[in-house]
Amino acid sequence: xxxxxxxxxxxxxxxxxxxxxxxxxxxxxxxxxxxxxxxxxxxxxxxxxxxxxxxxxxxxxxxxxxxxxxxxxxxxxxxxxxxxxxxxxxxxxxxxxxxxxxxxxxxxxxxxxxxxxxxxxxxxxxxxxxxxxxxxxxxxxxxxxxxxxxxxxxxxxxxxxxxxxxxxxxxxxxxxxxxxxxxxxxxxxxxxxxxxxxxxxxxxxxxxxxxxxxxxxxxxxxxxxxxxxxxxxxxxxxxxxxxxxxxxxxxxxxxxxxxxxxxxxxxxxxxxxxxxxxxxxxxxxxxxxxxxxxxxxxxxxxxxxxxxxxxxxxxxxxxxxxxxxxxxxxxxxxxxxxxxxxxxxxxxxxxxxxxxxxxxxxxxxxxxxxxxxxxxxxxxxxxxxxxxxxxxxxxxxxxxxxxxxxxxxxxxxxxxxxxx
Numbered sequence: 001x002x003x004x005x006x007x008x009x010x011x012x013x014x015x016x017x018x019x020x021x022x023x024x025x026x027x028x029x030x031x032x033x034x035x036x037x038x039x040x041x042x043x044x045x046x047x048x049x050x051x052x053x054x055x056x057x058x059x060x061x062x063x064x065x066x067x068x069x070x071x072x073x074x075x076x077x078x079x080x081x082x083x084x085x086x087x088x089x090x091x092x093x094x095x096x097x098x099x100x101x102x103x104x105x106x107x108x109x110x111x112x113x114x115x116x117x118x119x120x121x122x123x124x125x126x127x128x129x130x131x132x133x134x135x136x137x138x139x140x141x142x143x144x145x146x147x148x149x150x151x152x153x154x155x156x157x158x159x160x161x162x163x164x165x166x167x168x169x170x171x172x173x174x175x176x177x178x179x180x181x182x183x184x185x186x187x188x189x190x191x192x193x194x195x196x197x198x199x200x201x202x203x204x205x206x207x208x209x210x211x212x213x214x215x216x217x218x219x220x221x222x223x224x225x226x227x228x229x230x231x232x233x234x235x236x237x238x239x240x241x242x243x244x245x246x247x248x249x250x251x252x253x254x255x256x257x258x259x260x261x262x263x264x265x266x267x268x269x270x271x272x273x274x275x276x277x278x279x280x281x282x283x284x285x286x287x288x289x290x291x292x293x294x295x296x297x298x299x300x301x302x303x304x305x306x307x308x309x310x311x312x313x314x315x316x317x318x319x320x321x322x323x324x325x326x327x328x329x330x331x332x333x334x335x336x337x338x339x340x341x342x343x344x345x346x347x348x349x350x351x352x353x354x355x356x357x358x359x360x361x362x363x364x365x366x367x368x369x370x371x372x373x374x375x376x377x378x379x380x381x382x383x384x385x386x387x388x389x390x391x392x393x394x395x396x397x398x399x400x401x402x403x404x405x406x407x408x409x410x411x412x413x414x415x416x417x418x419x420x
Contacts, residue, residue, distance in 0.1 A: 082124070083123055083124045083125070084121070084122070084123050085121070085122040085123070085124075086119070086120070086121055086122075087119075087120045087122075087419070087420065088117075088118060088119045088120065088419070088420050089116060089117075089118040089417065089418070089419050089420075090114075090116065090117055090118075090417070090418045090419075091114075091115045091116035091117075091187070091415055091416070091417045091418075092112075092113070092114050092115065092415065092416050093112070093113060093115045093141060093187065093413060093414060093415035093416075094110070094111065094112045094113075094141070094413065094414055094415075095110065095111060095141045095142070095411060095412065095413035095414075096108070096109070096110040096411075096412050096413075097109055097110075097142070097409055097410060097411040097412070098409070098410045099406055099407075099408070099409045099410075100406075100407045100408045100409070101405045101406060101407060102395055102405050102406070102407045103405055104405065109142055111141045111142050112141075113139045113140065113141045114137075114139050115138065115139055115140065115141065115187075115415065116136070116137070116138055116417075117136070117137040117138075117151075118134060118135070118136050118137075118154070119134070119135045119151075120132065120133070120134040120135075121133055127162055128160055128161070128162050129158070129159070129160055130158075130159045130161070131157070131158050131159070132155070132156075132157050132159070133153060133155065133156040133157070134153075134154040134155045134156075135151045135152070135153060135154065136151065136152055136153075136154035137150065137151050137152075141413075153174060154174075154204070155173070155174055155175050155176065155204075156173045156174045157171055157172070157173040157174070157175050158171070158172050158173050159171050163213070167212045167213050167214040168210070168211070168212045169210070169211055169212070169213065170208075170209070170210050171207075171208075171209040171210075171211075172207075172208050172209070173206065173207075174204065174205070174206050174207075175204070175205070175206075175207055175209070176202060176203065176204050177203050177204075177205055177207050177209070177222050177224065177243055177266070178209075178220060178222070178243070178245035178264060179201045179202075179203055179243055179245065179264045179265075179266045179272075179292065179294055180197055180201040180264050180294035180296055180309060180311055181247070181260065181262060181294075181296040181298070181309060182195065182197055182198045182201065182202060182309070183195075183197075183296060183298055183307040183308075183309050183335065183337065184197075184198065184307075184335070184337070185305075185307070185337055185339060185349060185351040185373065185375065186337075186351065186353065186371065186373045186385075186387055186389075187373075187385045187387070187413065187415045187417070195309075195335045195355065196333040196334075196335060196355050196356070196357055196360075196365050196366075196369070197294075197309045197310075197311050197333055197334070197335045197355075199272075199274040199333075199363070199365065200269070200272055200274065200275070200292075200311050200331075200333045200357075200360070200363070200365075201264075201266075201269075201272055201292065201294060201311050202272060202273050202274070203266065203271050203272045203273060204273055205224040205225075205226065205227075205241075205271065206224060206225070207222045207223065207224035208222060208223055208224070209221070209222035210222075216248050216249050216250055217246075217247075217248050218245075218246070218247050218248075218249070219244075219245070219246045220244070220245055220246075221242065221243070221244045222242065222243055222244075223239055223241065223242045224239065224241050224242075225237065225238065225239045225240070225241065226240075226241035226268050226271040227271060227276055228268060228270045228271050228275075228276050228279060228286060230286060230287065230288055230289060231285040231286060231287055231320060232287070240267075241266075241267050241268050241271060241289075242266075242267050243264065243265055243266035243267060244264065244265050245262065245263070245264040245265075246262055246263060246264075247260060247261060247262025247263070247296075248260070248261055248262065255301075256300075256301065256302050256303070257299075257300070257301050257302075258298075258299070258300045259298065259299045259300075260296070260297070260298040260299075261296070261297050261298075262295070262296055263293070263294065263295045263296075264293070264294040264295075264296075265291060265292070265293050265294075266291060266292045267289060267291050268289040268290065268291065268292075269290055269291060269292030269313050269314075269317070269331075270286050270289075270290065270317065272292075274363065275363060278362070278363050278364065279319070282321050283321070284319050284320060284321050285319065285320045286317060286318060286319055286320075287317075287318030287319070287320070288318065290313050290314060290315045290316070290317045291313070291314040291315070292311060292312065292313055292314065293311070293312055293314055294309070294310065294311040294312075295309070295310050296308070296309040296310075297309070303340055303341040303342065303343075304338075304339070304340050304341075305337075305338070305339055305340075305341075306337070306338050307335070307336070307337045307338075308334075308335075308336050309334065309335045310332070310333075310334045311332065311333050311334075312330070312331065312332035312333075313328070313330075313331040313332070316328065316329045316330070317329075317331060319362075321362075326362070328359055328360070328362060328363075329359050330358055330359045331357075331358070331359050331360050331363075332357065332358045332359070332360075333355070333356070333357040333358075333360060333365060334355060334356055334357075335353070335355040336353065336354045336355065337351050337352065337353050338351070338352050339351035339352060346376070346377040346378065346379075347376075347377045348374065348375070348376050348377070349374070349375040349376075350372075350373075350374055351372070351373045351374075351375070352371070352372055353369065353370065353371040353372070353373070353389070354368075354369070354370055355368075355369040355371075356368045356369060361393065361394040361395075366391035366392055366393050366409070367392050367393060367394045368391070368392045369389060369390070369391050369392075370389065370390045371387060371388060371389035371390070372387060372388055373385060373386070373387035373388075374386050374387065381418065381419045381420060382416070382417070382418050382419075383416070383417045383419075384414070384415075384416050385413075385414060385415045385416075385417070386413075386414045387412075387413055387414075388410075388411065388412050388413075389409075389410075389411045389413075390408070390409070390410055390411075391408065391409040391411070392407075392408050393406045393407060393408065393409070395407070
């Protein structure tokens with residue numbers, strides 16, 4: 001601003017000087033010298049103008065150097081906001097159960113627990129590569145977990161995919177391999193009301209997966225080094241477990257209709273997290289690898305939904321329990337759920353369940369399970385769940401009398417879940 005004022009003053013002085021010269025008697029007498037003096041003044045004025053322009057440019061240079069630094073900071077923050085995504089889940093629950101024992105009357109327990117604390121971080125590295133990891137803390141109700149209070153890496157996955165270029169994708173890392181869909185509308189706190197299909201099929205491994213997705217069809221295959229080895233396998237620590245999953249998904253928003261149907265296979269059903277836990281607890285070993293097969297179906301229409309899922313071992317599992325031989329024959333589980341979403345104030349989801357198992361009493365599964373659950377949205381991303389389940393068990397003679405002695409169980413539970 002000062003330079004502009006100075007420039008205006010100098011121009012005014014030059015014009016005034018020209019006027020004075022043009023009107024002085026000496027100038028009039030000088031005759032031909034007048035034009036020469038005017039030209040000199042014009043040249044001086046041009047020189048002053050050029051000098052002022054140079055000074056203005058020098059004053060503006062520091063501003064020009066600071067503006068890119070500020071713009072660069074905004075660019076970095078914008079890049080982080082666009083590429084880094086953080087999400088979390090907190091679940092707090094309470095439960096009461098009364099178990100009717102075959103011998104010894106009833107057993108009652110109640111408990112409160114911070115059942116789940118989950119923190120996930122995802123990053124879009126570039127057009128082809130993305131990464132995601134999830135840290136998880138779990139405190140199952142009625143369970144004394146040795147890892148209580150410790151976070152663990154639940155999943156950590158690198159994905160290479162670009163749907164705009166190719167339908168193929170590759171995933172590598174610690175993941176839940178796709179065996180079954182694990183469809184569930186009840187709170188899935190482990191070992192309390194977890195669906196039987198989840199207990200039998202959920203398998204968390206360090207795996208390499210390759211697949212393709214095109215027009216609703218998805219197919220993938222994967223390999224991993226399982227933790228449960230054959231008894232006569234010589235302790236081989238090699239990558240020899242594998243699996244496949246294929247499904248078709250359809251959605252029509254105008255009709256409020258969606259559908260999912262698929263099937264899976266895994267080469268060793270005993271690598272599932274729950275079966276591995278049971279084998280470890282009872283010092284069990286398997287004679288041979290036994291595969292597992294799964295089929296699942298979901299349909300939703302106008303707020304109503306129906307889910308059906310089935311899993312089974314493809315052969316008899318030969319197990320050595322603490323030195324004694326045994327077999328798990330025709331092991332199979334199923335889960336059926338039907339429900340309705342009613343938006344009366346906020347969305348209320350009402351679900352009825354029937355689930356069951358065959359020859360899975362050694363795994364602690366009930367023969368039949370009936371349940372009802374209410375999931376009420378009380379605030380945005382905040383769900384209050386209240387439910388009841390009734391289990392019927394087969395009696396069997398194993399090494400855990402408390403588990404083998406169960407006849408029926410009544411379970412009442414509630415949970416509040418907050419997702420962000």
